[in-house]
Amino acid sequence: MTPERATGVARPRRKLPLAEWQLALPLALAFASIFLAPLVMLVGVSFFNDDKITQPGIGQWVKFLGDPFSYKVIADTMLLGIKTVCATIVIGYPLALIYLDASPRLQKVLIFIIVMPLLLSVVVRTFAWIVVLGREGVVNTLLLQLGIISEPLRLLQTELGLVISLTQIEMPLMLLPLISVMSRLDPNLRDASSALGASRWRTLFKVIVPLSMPGLVAGCLLVFASSTTAFISQTVIGGVRLIYLPLLIWQQSLVVFNWPFAAVVSLTLLVSVLTVVSALSYLGRRSGGYVHG
Amino acid sequence: MGRRRSLGDLSYSLVIGTLATLALLIIVSPVVIVLTTSFTEGRSLKFPPTGFSLQWYEALFDASQSRQIHRAVYNSLEVAAWSTGFGILFGSMASLGLARNRHRLARVADGLFMSPLVLPGLTFGLAALMYFTLIGFRPSLNLIIAGHMIVTVPFIIRTTSASISQLDPALNDSSQSLGASWLYTMRRVTLPLIAPGIFAGAFLAFMASIDNVPVSLFLSTARTDMLPIRMWGMMESTLDPRIAAVSGVLIAAAFLLMLVMEWTVGLTRRMRD
Numbered sequence: 001m002t003p004e005r006a007t008g009v010a011r012p013r014r015k016l017p018l019a020e021w022q023l024a025l026p027l028a029l030a031f032a033s034i035f036l037a038p039l040v041m042l043v044g045v046s047f048f049n050d051d052k053i054t055q056p057g058i059g060q061w062v063k064f065l066g067d068p069f070s071y072k073v074i075a076d077t078m079l080l081g082i083k084t085v086c087a088t089i090v091i092g093y094p095l096a097l098i099y100l101d102a103s104p105r106l107q108k109v110l111i112f113i114i115v116m117p118l119l120l121s122v123v124v125r126t127f128a129w130i131v132v133l134g135r136e137g138v139v140n141t142l143l144l145q146l147g148i149i150s151e152p153l154r155l156l157q158t159e160l161g162l163v164i165s166l167t168q169i170e171m172p173l174m175l176l177p178l179i180s181v182m183s184r185l186d187p188n189l190r191d192a193s194s195a196l197g198a199s200r201w202r203t204l205f206k207v208i209v210p211l212s213m214p215g216l217v218a219g220c221l222l223v224f225a226s227s228t229t230a231f232i233s234q235t236v237i238g239g240v241r242l243i244y245l246p247l248l249i250w251q252q253s254l255v256v257f258n259w260p261f262a263a264v265v266s267l268t269l270l271v272s273v274l275t276v277v278s279a280l281s282y283l284g285r286r287s288g289g290y291v292h293g
Numbered sequence: 294m295g296r297r298r299s300l301g302d303l304s305y306s307l308v309i310g311t312l313a314t315l316a317l318l319i320i321v322s323p324v325v326i327v328l329t330t331s332f333t334e335g336r337s338l339k340f341p342p343t344g345f346s347l348q349w350y351e352a353l354f355d356a357s358q359s360r361q362i363h364r365a366v367y368n369s370l371e372v373a374a375w376s377t378g379f380g381i382l383f384g385s386m387a388s389l390g391l392a393r394n395r396h397r398l399a400r401v402a403d404g405l406f407m408s409p410l411v412l413p414g415l416t417f418g419l420a421a422l423m424y425f426t427l428i429g430f431r432p433s434l435n436l437i438i439a440g441h442m443i444v445t446v447p448f449i450i451r452t453t454s455a456s457i458s459q460l461d462p463a464l465n466d467s468s469q470s471l472g473a474s475w476l477y478t479m480r481r482v483t484l485p486l487i488a489p490g491i492f493a494g495a496f497l498a499f500m501a502s503i504d505n506v507p508v509s510l511f512l513s514t515a516r517t518d519m520l521p522i523r524m525w526g527m528m529e530s531t532l533d534p535r536i537a538a539v540s541g542v543l544i545a546a547a548f549l550l551m552l553v554m555e556w557t558v559g560l561t562r563r564m565r566d
Contacts (some may be wrong), residue, residue, distance in 0.1 A: 023390030024402055027383040027446065031405055035443050038417070038424035045423055053427075091319065094312035112551070117320055119547040121504045123524045124540040128323030130528065131330055131537075136339035138326055168319045200305040221411075229413040232506050232521070236528050246415050250510070253419055263423070266416040273413050 046263035053259065060260045064268070074272055077244040080162070081228040081276070085220050087167040088174040092219070096178040097208070100185075111179070118172040126233045129165035130156065133237070157239035165237050166227045173226055174219035181215025182208070217284030221277050228273055245269040328544055331537035338534055349538040359535065365523040372434060372519065373502035376441035377449075380498050383442075384449035385491050389483070392457040407451070409444045414507030417444065422511040432514045440508040445501045449494035456490025496554055 049059035064070050099110050117125060132138045133155035140152040155161040185208070193203040209216075231246040238244070245265060253262035326340055334344030353359050387406060391399045409417065421440050430436060460483065468478040509519040520539075527533040 021390045021394055024387040027387040034439050038420035041424045042420035091312050091316040094309040095316040097309055098313040116551055119500055119551055121543055123521045124543050127528055127536055127540055128327040131326055131338050132323055138340045171320055199301040201301055225411060229415055232525050249415055259423060266419045269413050270416045
């Protein structure tokens with residue numbers, strides 16, 4: 001097939017001296033040499049037994065997959081992602097509903113509030129939670145003054161503190177796709193549902209939630225992929241006692257300098273994140289088909 | 294029945310309202326709290342802060358005290374500028390070449406160019422470190438620029454392709470049937486129409502580069518320190534209060550940038566669509 005036919009554009013009188021698709025070649029070359037080649041090399045390095053990268057073998061894979069500790073770390077990492085996704089849905093979805101009902105002026109303010117944290121460095125957002133959750137932080141000061149607790153709670157370096165922080169840090173990633181899908185919903189559908197006697201709860205679960213499924217799934221994907229690999233938040237708020245895959249990769253590659261083992265762990269991270277992500281997007285496509293079918 | 298329904302509606306408003314308020318509180322309050330604490334008079338970052346002073350900002354802007362931070366800021370800006378520049382060039386070319394192309398290979402290439410968005414950044418960061426080291430490159434800003442270009446170019450491709458797909462093909466055809474050359478059509482018709490899309494993407498790419506952790510974590514060294522990595526160091530060991538001042542500056546910068554982008558290209562509208 002010739003490139004001209006492939007593009008399917010009407011033949012121009014004076015065309016570019018090269019076919020249109022060739023404009024993508026520079027980026028394709030860049031991706032081949034500094035994206036695909038490193039990833040291929042990563043796979044290669046993982047199949048070496050020693051940290052000098054001289055003896056090929058599957059020793060590192062056997063070592064990692066034979067250790068029960070590895071499975072605990074994988075499970076903890078995936079669970080952290082799932083908990084964060086649930087938390088962002090529980091408080092993010094209602095905010096999207098409020099956005100849907102708001103006046104255009106209020107919508108502008110809300111979208112500003114939602115997008116603004118996205119432009120703020122993840123490190124700043126993580127730091128903010130140290131100030132909020134620390135021993136002398138906002139939460140402890142407030143609870144102490146109200147007399148609810150008698151001594152400061154330990155919130156930093158706990159999974160609870162980490163999930164709370166990640167909920168705020170990843171929230172825009174849930175809200176933007178949700179709002180984008182929800183604002184395209186036909187408002188008549190909701191009116192029809194309530195005119196036919198459905199309560200607002202019923203309308204929510206029978207009409208709005210199924211129709212906003214593509215946005216919800218997209219949000220879950222982004223939040224899951226981002227929170228499971230949030231190295232800075234995990235190390236700073238979770239501390240070194242809560243071990244997730246990103247910390248393990250960092251320790252093995254830049255502290256212990258065992259590159260083959262680090263390669264094994266990072267490929268495990270890649271595979272586990274991509275598995276969950278593709279399962280979710282498969283579910284998303286199925287639910288989309290169910291709604292429109 | 295009427296009463297039950299109103300009770301249901303009341304509970305709906307109550308539950309949804311409470312949760313949404315909680316969401317807004319969680320989104321906004323940490324930012325406000327950090328801004329407030331950055332003006333503290335004390336030596337620690339407790340809340341509510343004691344007194345008001347600009348001491349941490351003074352320490353931050355002092356050239357001799359905070360040389361490392363300043364260098365990290367310059368490095369981050371330089372890397373973001375170059376990687377976004379290359380991203381605009383290669384990314385918009387690729388979008389122009391592929392956005393209307395239905396061929397299977399074009400779809401595969403498009404998927405490849407967007408894949409850094411879903412691939413865990415740490416995996417690519419580690420792969421890039423091994424690759425560059427094993428083929429004999431020494432750590433430098435150039436390598437970080439290359440890495441950042443790969444992970445930020447998807448933002449440019451996404452917004453540019455969206456602009457191209459909204460472009461009426463008839464405009465192109467009529468320009469060319471009136472005798473304009475490909476280059477003239479590109480310069481006078483296509484580029485002016487898709488420019489807002491390219492700018493919005495470039496803005497997102499620039500911010501993503503400034504904020505990038507996974508690639509910088511592996512590719513930067515003490516000599517090529519990057520701002521997020523330096524800030525991580527300031528939080529990791531003993532909490533350095535200057536980080537509150539850095540955060541304050543970054544919050545102000547993000548706020549200003551957001552207003553500017555809203556006025557010029559309507560950023561929030563673009564992100565919603």
